[in-house]
Amino acid sequence: MKKIIIAPSILSADFSNLAHDVKMLEQIGADWVHIDVMDGHFVPNITIGSGVVKSLRKITKLFFDAHLMITNPEKYWRDFKEAGADLIVFHQEILADKKKLAKEIKDSGVKAGVSIKPKTSVEEIEGLLPYVDLVLVMTVEPGFGGQSFMEDMVPKIKRLRKVIDEKKYNCLIEIDGGINSQTSKICLKAGADVLVSGSYIFSAKDPTEAIKLLSI
Ligand code: DX5
């Protein structure tokens, strides 16, 4: 059986005590830390900058998955890389040359990913698949934690799984938005490799149990 990667989103953590919450993620067996970076332009919210990533890098060895919901990732991704991000995910819906961006990120020695918003199809990123390590499928409109999983995104996950397997691309499928112990099953069945989960994990009475339930 393949190992499912669990990437808790610190968007739902206590921002006054981030170090404590990230240490908690280590203890409950998280694989990655999902860091939601929002610029108040690409999405209607402002969250975490590279300075926060740099500080967190000092307290954990967990893999940092930086989800850049920003209009100009070509301008800022290096800051996140230098701050300690292991994977840089930009959005398909930005204007910059995505192939060039993916190549630059990978050439710098970190992993590159592309994310698609709910209205963006798999066909739109097919040409990019040979150049990225991961595709992040949004199952909510990006911007806020705590929203409900959009079940109509499931065919997209299945389609992506089929394309990646048929063409033998070395590319993980990550799902982000509304993941809990029920919706995780739907995503895993559809072919997901990585599950992001924010409010479900951080609001759980027993986060260790909550995280376990995501991958079984
Ligand atoms: C939304 C973010 C998500 C979000 C997930 O724009 O990209 O990572 O934090 O939070 P939940 O799991 O609460 O939907």
Ligand code: ZN
């Ligand atoms: Zn995210």
